Amino acid sequence: MNPAGTGARRVQGHTVNDQTGELPGRGHIEIDGLTKTFASDAGDITAIEGIDFDIAPREFVGIVGPSGCGKSTLLRCVGGLIAPSTGEVRIGGEVVTTPDRRIGYVFQKAVLLPWRRVLDNVMLPFEVMRRPTEEDRRKAHEVLEMVGLAEYLQHRPGELSGGMQQRVSVARALAVEPSILLMDEPFGALDAQTRDLMNLELLRIWQESQTTVVFVTHDIGEALFLSDRVMVMSARPGGVQDVIDVDLERPRTFEQVEADERFWSLRQRIREQLE
Ligand SMILES: Nc1ncnc2c1ncn2[C@@H]1O[C@H](COP(=O)(O)OP(=O)(O)O)[C@@H](O)[C@H]1O
Ligand SMILES: [Mg+2]
Incomplete structure (x- = not known):
């Protein structure tokens, strides 16, 4: 059976693309009422609280926020590395319970x-x-x-x-x-020149692929340069403080972005929120 005439077929109720083995809609991430509390000797720590956020397939979303606000915790829940305390994450409509090989993960340290x-x-x-x-x-x-x-x-x-x-x-x-690439401050330890190269390379790869990217960074400029939208998180317990549409044309170059007034005003807007 070939429902769309596109080389797709039905497997266990899902339409699978024969070329890639990917499930359509896999890149769609829904975060729903997500809260994570850790037990510790000093009492419970609520790292993130009540996060609702929807990420479209192929979207590039940056996440910034103060240190310890729960950025890594949020990403780990999306990647199925840890279980939420309440709420859920759905990918392609399915609740995330375990890590999935179709999700790529890059941590701060190799x-x-x-x-x-x-x-x-x-x-x-x-x-x-x-x-x-x-x-x-x-x-x-x-x-x-x-x-x-x-x-x-x-x-x-x-x-x-x-x-x-x-x-x-x-x-x-x-x-x-991968349908989804989760990156947790991946370039934070690189020298500035290598990091610029990796940023450009990542954008090129992303533009050529079907990948949804969620990119955590403490660098506001990096988040704006890369992203379609930037989620600004509040201090712990982390929540969504602001969501910023980055309406800068693509493909982007550093020269172009740095010459653009909109980049600087968005940067200022985020800075003020992180103070
Ligand atoms: N496994 C864990 N056990 C206990 N506390 C944790 C654990 N992971 C994270 N935390 C706490 O949750 C909060 C958020 O941490 P994290 O998500 O790493 O923040 P960020 O990545 O934004 O710096 C911090 O207070 C941290 O100490
Ligand atoms: Mg972190």
């Missing part, structure tokens, strides 16, 4: 297997899914080239700088072409 070479670290998600194909290997090479590490395929993580290790993490997350 999480790599030290005994595996760079290429084998990037191959790991494929190995978890299936017996890797030639196409998977080609993809792994491609993403490593994209992040500027083509010369380091056979190095071990310990032989690379922190910034290079982080680029391996980004490559690994991108290799499987």
Whole structure:
């Protein structure tokens, strides 16, 4: 059966695209009344409270907020790494309960297997899914080239700088072409020049793909440069303080954005809220 004439077929009640194996609508994230409380010796800590937010497929959403306001907690709930206390997250209409291989995750600090070479670290998600194909290997090479590490395929993580290790993490997350990419201050530890390159590269990849990106950063300029919308979170317990539409044309360049009055006024608006 081929309902749309697009190479799609029905599997367990879902329409699956034969080319990508993706479920349509997977990139749609609904956050509904999300609250997370942690138990601690000093009593319970409510990290985030009553967050309602809807992210469209293919949207690029930035999240900024003061340190400790629950940005990472929010992202972990979206990625199914931790369970909400109340409320829920739905992806493509399904409640998130566990991590999903169709969600890519990049943490602040690279999480790599030290005994595996760079290429084998990037191959790991494929190995978890299936017996890797030639196409998977080609993809792994491609993403490593994209992040500027083509010369380091056979190095071990310990032989690379922190910034290079982080680029391996980004490559690994991108290799499987995830429907959703969750990034938690991924470029915070990179030098300014590498970070600018990674920002441009990320936008290029995002524009060419079907990926929804949720990008946490403490850098307001970075959030505005990258995002369609920026969520500003209030101090703990974190909630949605403001949502900003970034109506800057794409594709964006640093020169263009920095010459744009709207960028500076949005930056000022967010700054005032974070003071
Ligand atoms: N696993 C945990 N156990 C207890 N408290 C936690 C845990 N994770 C986060 N917290 C607390 O929740 C609050 C929000 O943390 P986090 O989400 O890491 O903030 P952010 O990423 O915005 O800096 C902080 O007060 C933090 O100490
Ligand atoms: Mg954090």
